[in-house]
Amino acid sequence: VGGVKITKDDVVRENDPANNVPDAIFSKLGMQLHRRENHPIGILKNAIYEYFDSNYSGKFVKFDDLSPIVSVKEPEKGANKDRIICDAIGKTDLNNKFAKLVKPYIRALLKTLVKNFDDVLVPADHVSRSNNDTYYVDAQTVLRCHTSAHQAELLKSGHSHFLVTGDVYRRDSIDSTHYPVFHQMEGVRVFCSDEWVDSGLDGTSYASMDLKKSLEGLAQKLFGDVEMRWIDTYFPFTNPSFELEIYFQEKWMEVLGCGVTEQEILERNGKIDSVAWAFGLGLERLAMVLFDIPDIRLFWSTDQRFTSQFSEGKLGIKFKPFSKYPPCYKDMSFWISDSFTENNLCEVVRGIAGDLVEEVRLIDNFTNKKGMTSHCYRIAYRSMERSLTDEEINQLQGDVREAVQSKLKVILR
Ligand code: PHE
Known part of the structure; x- marks a missing residue:
């Protein structure tokens, strides 16, 4: 993370009852599959970047290195920052090598405090907050469960068109399309009121229409044709909300969630007289369909027979399975x-x-x-x-x- 490999012992106080992050999950921090040019996740990220660059003349600002360790609470005004850092890394002072290494990084984290739940209006009793669904590093800190964790902070710092790519963490069941660590790309676009007045539509309808058009265009670029459908759904941070599903391995599979951003999020973060859309798409699931990758575990494989197949760094490759080993x-x-x-x-x-x-x-x-x-x-x-x-x-x-x-x-x- 931030160029420093952080291990569990470094960030978790011994026997912290709130911590539910196993070592195997900690070891995934900083792997950054989405920043590898010759990995299916990196290739897909770049292809989506290209789509947005060419359709919006480079207006979307891209982030792919925001920390996945996010706080659920903001430190109180006037709090002793050094103390918070010491607590976070479980050391009594900052006079040791590890503290020196992580201090600038944790400082940056405190400054741009990113929040997984409150900032995007996830209610206090929502299931996604439970320790059955989310990895808690400690009572105040989670491994982000979605890239939406960065929406508020980026809106607040003035961005109106942005893409955030990163690793996200969820406790879940086990099958070929679920893995506790995966990658999402978040997209947000804000419109000022003068952009939609002439359309004769209200802001929400205008944003909905533009959102579906953009995402259908993206799907078209990535897949040509594949069976897709829109489903109405609910997210705390958007209204209306939709899901896009793709037909894969004889089932409908959810590949993205999206919708028109709740006004409260915009207003809290300095976007007055605006509407916005947002989406969060699951890169593994799209990549499975695009590259014919049958099992989500393969993305973590270091076997040359997997990695070498993507060395060209381009779309259009179909994965040739090398394993016919029976289950x-x-x-x-x-x-x-x-x-x-x-x-x-x-x-x-x-x-x-x-x-x-x-x-x-x-x-x-x-x-x-x-x-x-x-x-x-x-x-x-x-x-x-x-x-x-x-x-x-x-x-x-x-x-x-x-x-x-x-x-x-x-x-x-
Ligand atoms: N954060 C949602 C998820 O992970 C996806 C989403 C992003 C939905 C933005 C709406 C808007 O499922």
Whole structure:
């Protein structure tokens, strides 16, 4: 991050009960797949940049290096900044090498305080705030769960056309299109009232129309033709709100959310007499469709047989799978407790099996006469890179069972 590799021990106080970020997630910080010219995510980012550059004559300002560690609260006026930095890195003073390294970076972070929830009007009781859905570094700090975390700060600093690309973090279930770290690109465009008065439309309709036109143009550029549909939806920060879905692997898959920005966000950040649109698109999912990448774990692969296929740094490449290794399925049944969640299960499984786990799927669920509920999950193990031995899988499954039992208060059956 900011050129410094930050490890968990550096930012997390020992035994902080609020922290739910596992080491495997920390190790993804600073990987910056979106800034690699020869990686599908970087290639896609550049293609979208090109679309906006050529349609809006370079008006969109681009950000792709904003920190993913964002505060949920602003420090109080007059707070001792050095103290906050010490607290953030769990050191008692700033007279050590690590503190010296991160100090300028954390200072910058405090100055441009970026907020994942409050700034974009996410209500206090919204599910996305829960520690089941979001990674908390500590009680005040999260790994951003969307690039919308940067909207307010950028509007406030005067920008009216911008794109923000970055890694985002969400606790979620496991399958071929979900991974706890992925990349989004946010786009925001602000219109002043004189831009729409002549159209005969009200500001909101004008912005909606322009938004759909821009995104359909983008989809056209990227895909030529592919089956798409618009769905009306809800986001706290836009109204109306829409989702774009693309037909992929025999299912409709959500690839972006967008809408007309809530007036309150504009007004709070100095945009008076304006309307705006915003979108947030998931780069992995678009890239899966564009490059024919069958599984989201592949984006993290360092196997030459994956990386070398994108060395030209251009669109138009179709990924040739090198793995036909079969998946191996293992079932696991247990009585759940009240606090059980699928996201927690998935994190434990991923903690043991890492990227060898392809899918965790609930296949059976019943409640007995005593009111105890049993879940049966089917875990698919598969490597993208090699074949797994029976021995290895049995060992993994054994370790997974043990970890699930000890960490999740469930009773194995
Ligand atoms: N932040 C939303 C998400 O991550 C996407 C979004 C961005 C929706 C901007 C509307 C406007 O799902």
